[in-house]
Amino acid sequence: MSFTIRKATENDIPTILHLITQLAIYEKLEREVVATEETLKQTIFVQNYAEVIIGEEDGQTVGFALFFHNYSTFLSKPGIYLEDLFVEVEHRGKGYGKNLLAELARIAKERNCGRLEWSVLNWNTPSIEFYKSLGAKPMDEWTVYRMTEQEINDLAAL
Numbered sequence: 001m002s003f004t005i006r007k008a009t010e011n012d013i014p015t016i017l018h019l020i021t022q023l024a025i026y027e028k029l030e031r032e033v034v035a036t037e038e039t040l041k042q043t044i045f046v047q048n049y050a051e052v053i054i055g056e057e058d059g060q061t062v063g064f065a066l067f068f069h070n071y072s073t074f075l076s077k078p079g080i081y082l083e084d085l086f087v088e089v090e091h092r093g094k095g096y097g098k099n100l101l102a103e104l105a106r107i108a109k110e111r112n113c114g115r116l117e118w119s120v121l122n123w124n125t126p127s128i129e130f131y132k133s134l135g136a137k138p139m140d141e142w143t144v145y146r147m148t149e150q151e152i153n154d155l156a157a158l
Contacts, residue, residue: 008052023086063087065100077114
């Protein structure tokens with residue numbers, strides 16, 4: 001079996017949506033998926049808000065990583081924020097997740113990024129242990145805050 005990683009193209013949009021949905025099911029958040037093929041096309045391939053790399057085993061997609069740039073004022077450098085990393089359940093344990101993260105690290109290095117960051121659900125012990133095994137450290141002293149569309153609208157109206 002051969003594993004390869006490539007940059008996603010517009011032709012991958014149905015596959016990307018499928019993988020996002022599978023990740024949401026795994027995280028017990030499928031009710032929150034409102035993405036469509038059209039919104040993915042617009043935001044990833046037209047407006048370039050995010051990038052996607054695809055992992056393939058013998059030419060068949062088995063995983064992906066979706067990421068975008070952020071910025072550290074303290075470092076005065078860009079960073080990469082990994083929004084989603086997912087490998088299909090039946091293909092786990094083969095090192096594909098590690099390979100996708102290693103590719104992101106190479107991209108971060110090429111782009112002179114100061115950080116590679118992501119969030120993980122507190123209950124997701126297998127992922128937490130996996131990330132720690134790669135040298136990632138939890139940012140326990142930070143709390144993520146979020147506003148969704150309604151809160152954004154309310155605040156913008158002030």
